[in-house]
Amino acid sequence: MLRALDIRDILIIDRLEIEFRPGLNVLTGETGAGKSILLDSLGFVLGWRGRADLVRQGAGQGEVVAEFDLPPDHPARAVLERAGIPAGDELILRRMNTAEGRKTAWVNDRRCSGEVLRALSETLVELHGQHDDKGLLNPRGHRAMLDAFGGLQPQLDAVRAAWRGMVEARKAVDELEEALARVRSEEDYLRHAVAELDALDPQPGEDAELDARRRMMQAAERIREDVARALAALGRDGAEGAAGDALRWLEGVGDRAEGMLEEPIAALGRALIELGEAQEGVERCLEALDFNPAELEQVEERLFALRALARKHGIVPDDLPGFAETLRERLAALDAGDADLEARRTALAKAEAGYSSAAEDLSAARRLAAGRLDAAVMAELAPLKMERAVFETRIEPAEPGPEGHDAVTFTVATNPGAPAGPLNRIASGGELSRFLLALKVCLRGNDSGLTMIFDEIDRGVGGATADAVGRRLAALAQGGQVLVVTHSPQVAARGAHHWRVEKKVADGATLSTVTPLAPEDRVDEIARMLAGDTITDEARAAARALLAG
Template identity: 50%
Template sequence: MLVALSIRDVVLIDRLDLALGPGLTALTGETGAGKSILLDSLGLALGARSEAGLVRAGATQAVVSAVFEPPADHPARRLLAEHGLPDETALTLRRVVQTDGRSRAFVNDEPVSVSLLKRLGESLVEIEGQFAQVGLADAGTHASLLDAFGGLEGEAERVRGAFAAWRAAERARADAEAAIAAARRDEEWLRHAVAELDRLAPKAEEEERLDRLRRSLQGAEKRAEALASARDELARNRGVAQALRSAARSLERLGEDAAVAPVLAALSAAQDAVAEAETLLERLLADSAPDPRALEAAEERLFALRAVARKHQVTVAELPALRDNLCERMRELDLGEERIAALADAARAAREAYRTAAEHLSAARREAAEALAQAVAKELAPLKLERARFVVELTRLEEDTWGPEGADRVQFLVAMNPGQAPAPLAKCASGGELSRLMLALKVVLARSTPVTTLVFDEVDAGIGGATAAAVGERLSRLAESLQVLVVTHSPQVAAKASRHWRVSKRAEHGMTRTGLEVLDAAARREEIARMLAGERITDAARAAAADLLAGVS
């Protein structure tokens, strides 16, 4: 329900704040007072097209905010969730229009696209005017409206689910056929790649292990080279041990010489140390002699793995998974026909399930269509449309156009005169007739739409007397379940309202402004008397107005 409307600097309105409630609200006023400006302002907040001419002269921008309180399960709240917008008790739609016609849209103070604002607005409010019907005139809504009228939402949901399952089965079959076709094109390469990987037999952690082994073997080789070099240094020329022995023999020729004795002892100790070093070096060389083939084999294996990984643009660790994937593609190739046949069977079964569900829905819709046509027909005569014939047309669709809404197209048609072929709603009636036809439909379909607010713009155009009273009575019935706003020139309609606003135009300081007054009982009687009598209000008109108001239960 629309609970508040705030308008700033729109055409002749400088500042207007309206509080709204449930039931039927009538907007009256003389022609040109600005009632259409109010509707244009509301349309802006609902995502209608913006124009530079909507900004009041002298203002820098126009701003309109509409505050709604939709039920917890309303589609508007699902839209908020889908777009990650804050969902609060109150839902505020706001539009800001610049002097160049450009505009910005906001939902609960979050910037959004105008298209999203429009989607939200369409789920909340429906405006029916003489030449601007958009809700019921849109054939795309007729199937869901008929389903809601007939209580067929469960059957319709089953059809949507069956259609989704059928489409998924068809996609699975098509994907499998495409995969098999691609596998066949690559069969020779696949077999070569799998054979190469089978020969290589890569392991997930093998690269790291081989790299550690390679570094270890390279370290052992360097160690052996260092040991051999040390041994060679000891043996270079005559060798350190030989030199020490020669030096000792030279000193021993001196005989018993106390001064030389320490030198001989040192030379003897050095000979022992060198001999021990040579023994240790030989032992180490013998124990750690590197295996040149082991290093070569490790490097060959490592480089082979890395080369294959580069060729397939994966890491070495991913080679086992690559092999499994290629083998799976080979298995799909080998089992392709069998798998495709199974998927084709599943797709056929899903199609049959959808067809069965769609046929059940179509049969139920035919019954609901007859009931809807009869219900609308009862509403037409009191609205001076007794010659009109309302038809709900169900057309069987070709299979390639079946969809989630079923296998038939639902369209509301009307023939305004006997002998006339039924045609789409918006193409066969005058503005006033179409407005009243929409009212009849709305009365019957009031509980079949998520919209919580209905706006009728001069639905009573061109009628009066009993027909206008019938229009007012039906608007009042609608207002029992929906919030209804009606712009009217009919006193019979205005008298049915639970609240009454008068729109007027005034000149202040050389500027013309549109204002709105909430009428109390006395002012309301006077306004309805003006609508009955014109500019000169008589006592008889006031009495007639009182009678109209007294007749409102």
């Protein structure tokens, strides 16, 4: 609920404080007195886009502060949470505009953007009038209004869930189709490369092993003769035999040398062991150097094949086994892809059928709700002297989406036999106002947290029709808050709280003021609205009769 509005240096307002109350709040005054300035000021602090030249002439800056009561379950709290702004029991919006056009805004003393203000405004205030292009006159919102009226949230949730499932299933099919298309474009390459790799069957570390073996065989002929000569020098006819003979000779005389030969004998024993190990190593080398010349050719052929295949694929030879496995996996995925794709297409068809069924259920529920809404609006139109008009909620096929496949438009035909059309194209000013009021009364259900503003919605009507408008506005305000800018005495008389907007000239400056009216002052104001500038006793009597209801 809007609790207070504080305006400073905006257009022809120098300082103005208004405290609003629950129920029906009416603002009256002569044309041009400044009633629209109040709405401009409220729209400014709510972040609405409007006129740029708001600052009062001669002032450096203008400022508007709006205070709202914020119940615990008010939807504005979610907006504040997303913006990181603390929420309490009251919400204070403040916005300044310098003479140069620079705008600054605060919410509960926290700097914020115009985007945050506009998001808050959608939860705080709803404006209705002949230029209500953001509310009831905007067909883009009609489907949501019908769903709220019909209580169709469960069906809507089911459609949204089915839509998400269908989108995910379609994405899975598309991704696999794209992947398979990429793989199929290289299928011939994959099959040839895998066959080539399988035929060669490269092993980890094989390149280094082959290279070492090749270098050893290439060097074998050059070193084999020296290795054989060294083996002969170490054998029985060489070092081993001489050392053995020396050991036998020394051992034969050792017991007569008074121990002096013990260490030489031990050293020769160790030397013979080392000589044996050396001889075995040389023998193994000699055996390794003994190879078939055809083996060198085979090793070289294998080594060159590995390196050529590695160059072909732009990798090192040791990566060939892993590369081969990767290609095999891609080829296996291609071979299994058709079965997987068929499974995904089956899942997509199931998801599409689920969405279609849920959307059809929602469409059927919408058609039932549309019938109830049409009947309710028609019942409201009769007291508003529009019993010959026809209101119809038109439901037509639309592009499927997360909220179904229906386009919903509120249409009217103002006279029997006349073609029906959208509200804002068919109805005249006065008719449009009454249509909007009747529709709003029927759609009132979930708007208890909103302050509704009706800007001269009674324009073009009078007498009993204006009285019916006033009664419905009063009914609409029960349990909530409605602000009405009106020129109709019948509507003004239904207000629970009444303010008069006046324009005065002081010290050569034109200023607008807003005065709360006591009961007797209301009599004079409504009498003025009935009779004009000259207020007669008859006009006052008529005003009292209106106020008495």
